[in-house]
Amino acid sequence: MSHWMGKLKTLLMLSFTAIVLSACGKENLTALDPKGYGAEKSMDIMILSIVIMTAVFIIVAIIFTIAVVRFREKKGREDYIPKQVEGNHTLEIVWTAIPIVLVFVLAIPTIITIFDLADTAEAESSIKVEVTGNQYWWHFDYKGEEIQTSQDLYVPVGKKVYLDIQSSDVIHSFWVPTISGKMDANPENVNTMFIEAYEEGVYWGKCAELCGPSHSLMDFKVVAVSQDEFDQWVEDMKNVNPEEKPQDAVASEGQGLFEANNCMACHAIGSSPVAVGPNLTNYANRTAVAGILEPTKENLVDWIMDPESIKPGNKMTGNYPEVSRDEAEKIAEYLMQLDHSDVNPESAGGIID
Incomplete structure (x- = not known):
């Protein structure tokens, strides 16, 4: 009897665990x-x-x-x-x-x-984006629009968006499970797929190929908005002035520190080609800091001060002069004011945790 009771308890525990998971x-x-x-x-x-x-x-x-x-x-x-x-x-x-x-x-x-x-018959008449996987972030280049962004991919609802996917280093895999399957990003060749979102929303994306110590942290978002909002976003991105001066004094100091510490050697604002680090255009509307943290100034300061503790193996660590916390706060204030469009994740209903 006790033998069967033990099996029954094990079965009930496994069933409860399955329900919870x-x-x-x-x-x-x-x-x-x-x-x-x-x-x-x-x-x-x-x-x-x-x-x-x-x-x-x-x-x-x-x-x-x-x-x-x-x-x-x-x-x-x-x-x-x-x-x-x-x-x-x-x-x-x-x-x-x-x-x-x-x-x-x-x-x-x-x-x-x-x-x-895998059908690409409509590719020439559709929106095309070059997607580049990097350790451990994603870059998006809208072909024919001179728009470069990173980490957040904006798309219109109900339209096919064709993605030419490649890697700049090791093999990655582009995956947005709620709206599409996955596609490998290889260093040697370009793979093409399309995504089409039915509803407005902010969809979570993942790298689905083991690519290093921060593989599980290589997140991104797909922001699906209405066609009118997408058209407005495109127009806003085309008119970004990377040399625009902030009105706020602290942010202005932060811009000076950003330039003095040679951050632009790895990052870009505007339509500059993909660099060593993510493009920072429209950073104030980014859905996450470093792809994984809540988009707050405090988290951005922590990232600037010690990126290795947040994303091990990232290419930012050790590649810029050491800054004080006060300097990091000023740089963060500048980046958090890079608001280049009124079309943002909130336009799509916000991020669902």
Whole structure:
């Protein structure tokens, strides 16, 4: 009795753990609540495979139960041997044909979906963005618009946005599970995919390929806004003046320190090409500091003072003169005033934690 009680307790504990874990996650960081074309297609394939596996499991379980109950050893029939079906051609054909049919049932829609998601027929007439994966951040170059941004990718709702994805160092993988599948970013070649968001929102993106000590911290966001807001954002980004002077005295001092410490050697503001570090255009509207921290001045100061403690292995550590906390606060004040557009994550409904 105690043996069975131990097994029952283990089963209940595992069931409780499964229920708790099933509630973990973020609303806009899940493939199980698709809000984009690619994610919806992937979900359809997942449901199909689950239905097939469930049907097979139920049928096998029923046959197994019947066999166990009907042909179990019974008192007085210890030597009974049921009719043997070894060599039955009909049965062998049936249980060979059924798996083959199920493979085709799953394979055909899967192949159709793969080719559908890889279709680039509309690429030339659509928005195109060059996506570059770096350790441990993402850069976005809007082709034909002279717009460069990092970490936050703005897209219009209901439109296909084609991404030419490549890496500047090791292999990464671009993944926004709520609106699309993932695509590897390789150093040697360009991979192309498209994303299409159905709803406005701020969607979490991840690097899905182990790429170093801060792989799990290589986050980014896709901000899906209305077409009118996207057009306004594009216009705002085109009119960014990187030499514009802040009105605030502290921020003005911060700009001087930013330039004096040669931060522009690695970063850029405006449409300058990708550099060693992220583009800082529109930084005040960034959804996160270093891709992972709440976008507050305090967190930005901590990042400037000691980036290695926040993102181990980053390329910023040791590549700029040491600054005091007071200087870091002034630089942070300057960056937090780089507000180049009224279209921001709040326009898309804000960040859902």
